[in-house]
Amino acid sequence: MPYDALMKIVTRFAPSPTGYLHMGHAYSAMLAWRQAFESDGHFILRMEDIDQSRCSPEFEDGIKEDLSWLGLKWDMPVRRQSEHLDDYAAILERLHSRDFLYPCFCTRKEIMAEVVRSNSAPHGPNGPLYPGTCKHLSVSDRDNNFAAEKPYALRLNMEKALAGINLSNLTFFERDKGHIQCDPSAFGDVVLARKETPTSYHLAVTLDDALQGINLVVRGQDLFDATHIHRLLQHLLDLPTPEYLHHGLVSDMKGRRLSKRDKDATIRSLRENGYSLEEVKKLSGFGK
Numbered sequence: 218m219p220y221d222a223l224m225k226i227v228t229r230f231a232p233s234p235t236g237y238l239h240m241g242h243a244y245s246a247m248l249a250w251r252q253a254f255e256s257d258g259h260f261i262l263r264m265e266d267i268d269q270s271r272c273s274p275e276f277e278d279g280i281k282e283d284l285s286w287l288g289l290k291w292d293m294p295v296r297r298q299s300e301h302l303d304d305y306a307a308i309l310e311r312l313h314s315r316d317f318l319y320p321c322f323c324t325r326k327e328i329m330a331e332v333v334r335s336n337s338a339p340h341g342p343n344g345p346l347y348p349g350t351c352k353h354l355s356v357s358d359r360d361n362n363f364a365a366e367k368p369y370a371l372r373l374n375m376e377k378a379l380a381g382i383n384l385s386n387l388t389f390f391e392r393d394k395g396h397i398q399c400d401p402s403a404f405g406d407v408v409l410a411r412k413e414t415p416t417s418y419h420l421a422v423t424l425d426d427a428l429q430g431i432n433l434v435v436r437g438q439d440l441f442d443a444t445h446i447h448r449l450l451q452h453l454l455d456l457p458t459p460e461y462l463h464h465g466l467v468s469d470m471k472g473r474r475l476s477k478r479d480k481d482a483t484i485r486s487l488r489e490n491g492y493s494l495e496e497v498k499k500l501s502g503f504g505k
Contacts, residue, residue, distance in 0.1 A: 218231075219448065222247070222265060222434065223256075224256060224258075225256050225257055225258040225259075226252045226253045226255075226256040226258035226259075226432065226433045226499050227253065227259045227261065227429070227430050227431055227432050228252050228253050228258070228259075228431060228432075228434065228435050229249065229260070229261040229262065229263050229426070229429065229431055229434075229435075230242075230245065230246040230249050230250070230261075230262070230263070230284070230289075230291075230435075231261070231262075231263040231264075231265050231418060231422065231425070231436075232250065232264070232265065232280055233262055233264075233266065233268070233271075233382075234266055234272045234273060234274075234276035234277040234279075234280055235263045235268070235271040235272055235273075235276060236276055236483075237276060237280070237283070237483035237484065237485045237486075238279070238280055238283045238284075238484045238485070239467075239483050240482070240485060240487075240497070240500050240501040240502075241466060241467035241480065241485065241501070242438070242484075243287060243484055243497065243501040243503065244464070244467050244501040244502055244503050245281070245435065245437060245464065246254065246287065246289060246435060247287060247289065247498070247503045248435055248462075248464055248503065249435035249503070250289045250291075252433055252462070254343070256364055257465070257483055259287065259291065259292050260290070260291050261291060261292050261296075261431070262281070262284070262291040262292075262295050262297060263295065263297075263298070263425060263429070264277055264280075264295060264296070264298065264299075265298050265418070265421065265422070266297050266298055266299045267298050267414060267415070267416060267421060268300060268414065269299060272299075272424045272459060273359050275313075277321060279485055282485075283483075283484040283485060283488075286484070286488060286494070287484070287497075288494070296429065298416070298421050298425065301425075302415050302416070304424060304428070304441075305415055305416035305424065306415060306420055307419060308420060308424055308454060309409065309410055309415075309416070309420070311373065311454065311472075312373070312409070312453065312454075313336070313371075315453075315459065316374070317373060317374055317377055317378050317453065318364075318371045318372065318373060318374065318409065319351065319352055319354075319371070319372055319374055319406075320349040320351065320354075320359055320362070320369040320370070320371060320445065321345075321350070321352075321370045321371075321372045321406075322349070322351055322354075322367045322368070322369045322409075323350050323351055324362045324401045324503075324504075327350070327400065327484060328347060328348070328350070329345075331348045332345040332348060333352055335348060337368075339405065341403045341404045341405055342403060342404070342442045343442070346404070346405030346406075347372065347405050347406050349406060352372075352374065368411070368412050368413070369411070369412050370408045370410070370411045370412075371408065371409050371410040371411070372407065372408055372409065372430045373407050373408075373409050374406060374407040375401065375402055375404075375405060375406050375407070375408055378401075378449060378453060378454065379401065379402060379449070382452065384398075384399065384400070385398070387399040387401075387449065387452060388447060388448070389444055389448050389458055389460075390458075390460045390461065391460075391461050391462070391463065392433075392460060392461065392462040394445065394461070397444075399444075399445045399448045399449065400445055401445045401446055401448070401449040402444070404442075404446055407419060407446055410503045418443075419443065419446050419447060419450065421448065423447045423450045423451060423454070423456065424454075424456070425458055425505050426459060427451070427454075427456040431459050432457075432459045432462045433459055433461070434459050434460070434461045434462070435462045435464065435497055436461075436462075436463060436466055437463065437464060437465075437466050438463045438464060438466055439466060440463065441463040444461055467501055467502055484497060
């Protein structure tokens with residue numbers, strides 16, 4: 218879909234409530250909100266809270282408080298992924314019915330050992346690809362593993378998924394780059410769900426964007442490569458393809474990417490230490 222300056226933008230900010238927002242989040246949220254505001258469109262807040270072991274209501278409340286302090290307003294209600302597991306299960310069933318999924322019982326340690334043993338293990342943008350160890354397991358072997366209650370992941374059989382697709386038609390529109398040709402095969406047989414986690418980021422975000430009518434996805438450059446997978450899932454599931462705007466990542470003074478894991482200065486801590494809204498915007502790179 219080509220850029221349409223008159224299109225009313227429906228976009229979203231979709232954090233995981235596993236910590237407080239840092240300045241990189243602030244930049245992404247404000248950029249998405251501005252796209253919607255300037256087109257008289259809609260700004261949606263979504264909580265990507267599938268991993269309930271790490272998510273908490275405290276962090277969700279903190280995210281909303283920070284966004285409000287930044288002056289952002291969002292459409293209600295807020296979609297929480299943990300409340301819509303049936304949606305993801307139905308999509309997995311559709312893919313399974315077309316024989317696009319297979320269970321993988323390999324541990325991470327076993328996968329890496331297999332990669333080391335193979336001198337010709339394929340590599341993708343994010344490192345070594347899954348070598349396909351479980352792809353050709355017999356039905357009896359799979360049933361025995363299920364009976365033994367072994368942990369498993371549901372992987373997309375990339376070869377079958379791409380069969381019959383004209384890849385020249387598999388593109389997405391990036392706001393500052395134009396049409397991007399997709400190459401999902403570079404990512405191998407990606408995981409779409411696990412026994413203990415009923416959906417992956419790839420599956421959930423693709424479906425949620427479609428269900429919520431998102432026509433512009435605003436997110437960090439670190440997720441640009443993932444769009445190749447999302448575009449394939451859109452094709453397989455007959456879902457609409459939004460436009461994309463992947464922005465640069467906010468870094469600290471040493472050029473290090475901001476991260477919750479590294480306990481970078483959060484919006485909450487900056488507010489508590491007396492920083493003004495304009496100062497936080499400037500630190501995030503959004504204000505000049």
